[in-house]
Amino acid sequence: xxxxxxxxxxxxxxxxxxxxxxxxxxxxxxxxxxxxxxxxxxxxxxxxxxxxxxxxxxxxxxxxxxxxxxxxxxxxxxxxxxxxxxxxxxxxxxxxxxxxxxxxxxxxxxxxxxxxxxxxxxxxxxxxxxxxxxxxxxxxxxxxxxxxxxxxxxxxxxxxxxxxxxxxxxxxxxxxxxxxxxxxxxxxxxxxxxxxxxxxxxxxxxxxxxxxxxxxxxxxxxxxxxxxxxxxxxxxxxxxxxxxxxxxxxxxxxxxxxxxxxxxxxxxxxxxxxxxxxxxxxxxxxxxxxxxxxxxxxxxxxxxxxxxxxxxxxxxxxxxxxxxxxxxxxxxxxxxxxxxxxxxxxxxxxxxxxxxxxxxxxxxxxxxxxxxxxxxxxxxxxxxxxxxxxxxxxxxxxxxxxxxxxxxxxxxxxxxxxxxxxxxxxxxxxxxxxxxxxxxxxxxxxxxxxxxxxxxxxxxxxxxxxxxxxxxxxxxxxxxxxxxxxxxxxxxxxxxxxxxxxxxxxxxxxxxxxxxxxxxxxxxxxxxxxxxxxxxxxxxxxxxxxxxxxxxxxxxxxxxxxxxxxxxxxxxxxxxxxxxxxxxxxxxxxxxxxxxxxxxxxxxxxxxxxxxxxxxxxxxxxxx
Amino acid sequence: xxxxxxxxxxxxxxxxxxxxxxxxxxxxxxxxxxxxxxxxxxxxxxxxxxxxxxxxxxxxxxxxxxxxxxxxxxxxxxxxxxxxxxxxxxxxxxxxxxxx
Numbered sequence: 001x002x003x004x005x006x007x008x009x010x011x012x013x014x015x016x017x018x019x020x021x022x023x024x025x026x027x028x029x030x031x032x033x034x035x036x037x038x039x040x041x042x043x044x045x046x047x048x049x050x051x052x053x054x055x056x057x058x059x060x061x062x063x064x065x066x067x068x069x070x071x072x073x074x075x076x077x078x079x080x081x082x083x084x085x086x087x088x089x090x091x092x093x094x095x096x097x098x099x100x101x102x103x104x105x106x107x108x109x110x111x112x113x114x115x116x117x118x119x120x121x122x123x124x125x126x127x128x129x130x131x132x133x134x135x136x137x138x139x140x141x142x143x144x145x146x147x148x149x150x151x152x153x154x155x156x157x158x159x160x161x162x163x164x165x166x167x168x169x170x171x172x173x174x175x176x177x178x179x180x181x182x183x184x185x186x187x188x189x190x191x192x193x194x195x196x197x198x199x200x201x202x203x204x205x206x207x208x209x210x211x212x213x214x215x216x217x218x219x220x221x222x223x224x225x226x227x228x229x230x231x232x233x234x235x236x237x238x239x240x241x242x243x244x245x246x247x248x249x250x251x252x253x254x255x256x257x258x259x260x261x262x263x264x265x266x267x268x269x270x271x272x273x274x275x276x277x278x279x280x281x282x283x284x285x286x287x288x289x290x291x292x293x294x295x296x297x298x299x300x301x302x303x304x305x306x307x308x309x310x311x312x313x314x315x316x317x318x319x320x321x322x323x324x325x326x327x328x329x330x331x332x333x334x335x336x337x338x339x340x341x342x343x344x345x346x347x348x349x350x351x352x353x354x355x356x357x358x359x360x361x362x363x364x365x366x367x368x369x370x371x372x373x374x375x376x377x378x379x380x381x382x383x384x385x386x387x388x389x390x391x392x393x394x395x396x397x398x399x400x401x402x403x404x405x406x407x408x409x410x411x412x413x414x415x416x417x418x419x420x421x422x423x424x425x426x427x428x429x430x431x432x433x434x435x436x437x438x439x440x441x442x443x444x445x446x447x448x449x450x451x452x453x454x455x456x457x458x459x460x461x462x463x464x465x466x467x468x469x470x471x472x473x474x475x476x477x478x479x480x481x482x483x484x485x486x487x488x489x490x491x492x493x494x495x496x497x498x499x500x501x502x503x504x505x506x507x508x509x510x511x512x513x514x515x516x517x518x519x520x521x522x523x524x525x526x527x528x529x530x531x532x533x534x535x536x537x538x539x540x541x542x543x544x545x546x547x548x549x550x551x552x553x554x555x556x557x558x559x560x561x562x563x564x565x566x567x568x569x570x571x572x573x574x575x576x577x578x579x580x581x582x583x584x585x586x587x588x589x590x591x592x593x594x595x596x597x598x599x600x601x602x603x604x605x606x607x608x609x610x611x612x613x614x615x616x617x618x619x620x621x622x623x624x
Numbered sequence: 625x626x627x628x629x630x631x632x633x634x635x636x637x638x639x640x641x642x643x644x645x646x647x648x649x650x651x652x653x654x655x656x657x658x659x660x661x662x663x664x665x666x667x668x669x670x671x672x673x674x675x676x677x678x679x680x681x682x683x684x685x686x687x688x689x690x691x692x693x694x695x696x697x698x699x700x701x702x703x704x705x706x707x708x709x710x711x712x713x714x715x716x717x718x719x720x721x722x723x724x
Binding site: 596597598599600601603604605608 | 641644645646653716717719720721722723
């Protein structure tokens, strides 16, 4: 019955094989390269779907297998894979988005001369993420986690000729590394305190789930959870380590879709879900997670209100939505977090790919220079509208159901966070309608208007597929149907329905869009009115709360100064010592050369001095 | 008695060594070498008379040394004259053939 589940380890190998092949072939096979990359991800998608359908069987049990990697006698490290319902769902999300991105890139990256390199990186990225999803213990998970980071570095800096892209790639790598350091510490502490040093997820589940909490003390549990959460903060762009995400927009747009929907940032939320037992065992950690998530949601949503770069707006919206997911996890609703991850993957990939289609057509990312695209790019407009409505939480689009689930849960657990979530949802609807009306409606503000055409089929078909998924994906979990929650957690089909939450969430969504329409569509509210009334606030939002400036002043500059100091030490003290040794040898050599002047008396003198040294040494030893 | 002979010999040897290493004139260098040889002779004789095992061997050896030194002085002066004829100088600073 579960023959596909047993061969699930093959799934990451398809993209990996594609990566190896692409690297081996080199840059000249452009067509073949695109085909290889796409086939690799298609094969992974098909396998994932087969595994997924097997998991739908209510009797399916978790399956894990592996082999011994390192045997230290007292400790055996296994490398292996595990298939659970959560993993199977993630596999489908990752491979689906990855495949669509592959197809889309065939059009978007057509003219780039390094397209095969691009496909190779994407394949490696997919491989890393799939390996991360399937890994059965924390150490293997960590290895793939870092591999994901490396791939994002490569892809964000793909156009490395641009200084901004180089800086963004470095920033993405360094900022996430701060979180990764926390994660590594968390894994080490976990290794230290776990009975038998077991790091596999099933042991973690057994130790931390209720009934056995005596094995590890409360404070240790909390510190492990918080250290692991540091990794989540870095990877999933939570405040205060979110700064890399907007800058990562320097990469090619399909990569933004991949990073923001399925791979990089999803890894953090997935880690939360995978180690949910540890978090659940510590109330303090859960509160931290919930409040930080809520804060990130509203923080990023307000910043998105004042940005003018289309990809930057979407990036801040990703941060905000990730905040939602993290908040849901912190409130104890793993289903809510994963459900939102699931729907968000589709509509955010859709939004990014549609944005890419726009950028491809108009060659600018500044929304103030766009406008009136609605009549020229019909498919892009419609699919973007679906994505935007889904993100804004308008029924029946998928974003509504997942957001509603989180809000209903928040209303039960923590009314304060419920209000935060509502305000963030209002901001979300407002900035999405602002984006939509400025870009697609009104008069065109483009310089060269004639060239704007709809993108080619290879780019629009993924948009349509994602639009369908964005509409349909929400129905797996609705207020009257708790299928996903029951399937994921293995518990009963618990339904968190709350009429108040539904009404409130629809109301803020519609209100946000209405206000946006009044301001940017109809124009009955002056656009600059709010900004003119409170210029300091508009400035604060536009500069992203001066977070970058703050980090620059507080961290980058002191670290640079420290680096300069250490460099000076290296240059003058260590380097000086080395140069002194070299100088001494050279000078000694010169003196000796001078002495070799062919005069017997000088040679005799040297011999006598040598004899004296030997005598002094022999005599001196006696007195030593 | 022995130490004073040895001290005397050491002083002579050092003077000879100094002259051999420092003096420019080849004739004086030859003389200095003779001085060192004589310092050694003095040692040989002193040990043969006042040493731990006094015997005539040391004195005989000193006679041999004097003979060899005489031959050496003859050869040395001959070489010196040949050099002077070839180069027109006996200043040792001028001779750096070993360098080439």
